[in-house]
Amino acid sequence: MTRPSARCGSPSPTRRYLPTVSGDLASQRGSFQIRRRRNSFPPASSGGSGSFFLLRSCDKFRPSLELDDLGHGLFTQGLLDAMDARDGRLAACDTSFAAAVRDRMEELQRRHNVAEPQRPSLGEVSGACFALFTDGFLNAGRAAPSAYATPAAALVKCPVCGRWNEKINTFTCRECGRDNICLRHQDEATYLCADCVAKARVEAQLKAAEERARRDREEAERKAEESKRKAAREVEERNRPAGTQSIIRVGEIEVALRWCPPGTFMMGSSKSEEGRDDVETQHQVTLTKGFWMGETEVTQGLWKKIMTQGLWEKIMGKTPSSFKSGDNYPVESVSWEDCQDFLRKLNAKAPVAGFKWALPTEAQWEYACRAGTTGPYGGTVRLDDMGWFASNSGGTTHPVASKMANAWGLHDMHGNVWEWCQDWYGTYSGGAQTDPSGPSTGSGRVIRGGSWCDDARDCRPADRGWCCPVDRDDNLGFRVALLPVQ
Ligand SMILES: [Zn+2]
Ligand SMILES: [Zn+2]
Numbered sequence: 362m363t364r365p366s367a368r369c370g371s372p373s374p375t376r377r378y379l380p381t382v383s384g385d386l387a388s389q390r391g392s393f394q395i396r397r398r399r400n401s402f403p404p405a406s407s408g409g410s411g412s413f414f415l416l417r418s419c420d421k422f423r424p425s426l427e428l429d430d431l432g433h434g435l436f437t438q439g440l441l442d443a444m445d446a447r448d449g450r451l452a453a454c455d456t457s458f459a460a461a462v463r464d465r466m467e468e469l470q471r472r473h474n475v476a477e478p479q480r481p482s483l484g485e486v487s488g489a490c491f492a493l494f495t496d497g498f499l500n501a502g503r504a505a506p507s508a509y510a511t512p513a514a515a516l517v518k519c520p521v522c523g524r525w526n527e528k529i530n531t532f533t534c535r536e537c538g539r540d541n542i543c544l545r546h547q548d549e550a551t552y553l554c555a556d557c558v559a560k561a562r563v564e565a566q567l568k569a570a571e572e573r574a575r576r577d578r579e580e581a582e583r584k585a586e587e588s589k590r591k592a593a594r595e596v597e598e599r600n601r602p603a604g605t606q607s608i609i610r611v612g613e614i615e616v617a618l619r620w621c622p623p624g625t626f627m628m629g630s631s632k633s634e635e636g637r638d639d640v641e642t643q644h645q646v647t648l649t650k651g652f653w654m655g656e657t658e659v660t661q662g663l664w665k666k667i668m669t670q671g672l673w674e675k676i677m678g679k680t681p682s683s684f685k686s687g688d689n690y691p692v693e694s695v696s697w698e699d700c701q702d703f704l705r706k707l708n709a710k711a712p713v714a715g716f717k718w719a720l721p722t723e724a725q726w727e728y729a730c731r732a733g734t735t736g737p738y739g740g741t742v743r744l745d746d747m748g749w750f751a752s753n754s755g756g757t758t759h760p761v762a763s764k765m766a767n768a769w770g771l772h773d774m775h776g777n778v779w780e781w782c783q784d785w786y787g788t789y790s791g792g793a794q795t796d797p798s799g800p801s802t803g804s805g806r807v808i809r810g811g812s813w814c815d816d817a818r819d820c821r822p823a824d825r826g827w828c829c830p831v832d833r834d835d836n837l838g839f840r841v842a843l844l845p846v847q
Contacts, residue, residue: 664682750820779812
């Protein structure tokens with residue numbers, strides 16, 4: 362069924378601008394825009410010459426029909442069908458297009474039995490006029506700004522590439538402040554323009570390079586400073602007199618050390634030495650690095666200080682020593698393994714840069730014991746002046762440092778308690794040695810120096826003994842050394 366919807370030219374406010382002058386209906390979803398035009402339309406291909414053609418749904422005072430089945434007007438349907446025939450696109454509205462619309466409308470009227478025919482009319486408009494365009498039409502027409510004479514004022518020019526865009530398709534870069542930039546130049550992550558992003562990237566690279574250079578420079582300075590310090594230390598060590606004292610504080614306890622400079626000495630005993638054993642084959646030993654040797658044997662006081670919280674406190678009380686005589690007595694009844702435990706703790710509690718606390722090697726021990734002398738008892742022939750042994754001890758240990766020190770200020774290198782060394786016990790090779798550290802394996806660890814219950818011959822610098830690493834005895838203690846790490 363059909364009914365009149367409006368009459369063109371009637372006083373009712375139903376006159377409409379139709380989106381049909383020219384355009385792409387497929388993209389009509391956007392808002393329509395009215396733009397003021399001058400006589401520059403349509404393009405030459407439309408057949409017009411500077412004229413503007415207007416396709417109306419009907420003549421003045423003729424009815425315009427709605428078709429209920431379609432849900433909209435007869436003219437609209439004719440228009441859509443005619444455009445479909447051109448794949449939905451229309452370059453320009455011209456006479457042939459108007460004829461196609463008219464043919465289609467006639468066919469629809471026949472099919473719907475419309476009594477009063479409605480015919481579209483095509484008229485030429487001259488002079489200034491308004492035209493209605495869709496957003497889609499304006500955006501689709503690349504050549505629109507010039508060919509269709511959309512006013513330049515309505516478009517903005519991209520400062521990056523010079524392209525003209527509608528304002529809505531541009532952005533302002535908050536970094537450089539430039540306006541009207543094409544959206545395609547916008548960085549997805551930062552929303553800045555590509556130029557600013559590139560600039561930031563270059564700046565970041567420069568900064569990273571500067572940072573690298575600064576780190577390299579600091580590293581080089583650090584290395585130079587370190588080698589300078591090392592050289593200065595070497596000079597200092599060369600010039601430091603043997604026996605120089607150094608005090609290391611461990612809590613309230615002071616550990617006194619004596620400097621043993623690098624040097625060469627004869628290790629072992631000559632065949633003529635009284636009381637010697639065959640295992641003391643004399644040979645030359647060079648120690649290339651100086652080291653610090655404990656001035657005394659480790660005391661019961663120091664042991665307790667370092668080993669609190671240790672196994673000893675739980676199992677054996679404050680001190681493992683058999684002679685519970687006092688803090689100033691040498692600790693004894695400690696195994697080689699116990700000593701390693703003590704040294705681990707001492708290194709943790711009293712670290713010294715460039716050095717480690719350790720047992721001396723057998724060669725270091727004998728070198729320190731001789732202190733530059735070659736005789737049997739540190740340069741004297743009177744052991745009684747220098748150490749506690751069977752003849753003078755009264756069957757017990759004695760406070761450390763109560764006898765005369767050797768030439769380098771070291772006490773009790775002879776007697777009082779035997780002292781553990783780091784090395785496995787083995788036979789001397791006989792040849793000259795540099796920095797020897799004993800066999801790589803063995804069953805006994807070297808002990809040196811003799812003790813309160815030994816004869817004088819066992820207290821000679823060259824005398825050698827050994828015990829299993831787990832052995833404990835009331836005449837066996839140790840002395841710490843502070844050895845250079847490199
Ligand atoms: Zn651009
Ligand atoms: Zn920018």
